[in-house]
Amino acid sequence: MSDKPSDTVFSKIIRRELPADIVYEDEICICFKDIMPVAPVHLLLIPKKCIPRLSDATASDSELLGHLMSKVGVIAKLQGIDDAFRVVVNNGAGACQTVFHLHLHIIAGRAMSWPPG
Numbered sequence: 001m002s003d004k005p006s007d008t009v010f011s012k013i014i015r016r017e018l019p020a021d022i023v024y025e026d027e028i029c030i031c032f033k034d035i036m037p038v039a040p041v042h043l044l045l046i047p048k049k050c051i052p053r054l055s056d057a058t059a060s061d062s063e064l065l066g067h068l069m070s071k072v073g074v075i076a077k078l079q080g081i082d083d084a085f086r087v088v089v090n091n092g093a094g095a096c097q098t099v100f101h102l103h104l105h106i107i108a109g110r111a112m113s114w115p116p117g
């Protein structure tokens with residue numbers, strides 16, 4: 001897997017160079033099924049602009065971040081999981097981030113526990 005932010009697997013999915021099971025797309029973002037799901041429903045919602053980590057976002061990304069958050073509920077309704085789901089952002093290798101293109105994990109379909117591991 002490349003560590004170049006502009007050349008992650010997610011950039012390849014956006015460019016249709018890698019296949020993905022896409023469940024939602026608009027001009028700002030794209031949402032697809034995680035290749036290694038940790039729950040019956042495990043989606044990844046990503047901006048088309050590559051921001052490596054959430055902590056790399058700046059004030060100029062505010063609209064984009066708001067767009068992503070506002071689409072979570074829309075996608076959850078489309079997927080029939082709006083009753084109960086979890087949204088996770090891993091920021092940095094120490095927090096288990098492996099793909100350095102900002103993504104929201106949307107996880108549902110099984111019992112959740114708290115605190116997370």
Ligand code: 5GP
Nearest residue numbers: 009020032033034035036090096097098099
């Ligand atoms: P992270 O650990 O960075 O928060 O999450 C990265 C996620 O991307 C993981 O859940 C992993 O399974 C998923 N992933 C990695 N490569 C691919 C891929 O090529 N296609 C899809 N659909 N998901 C991927």
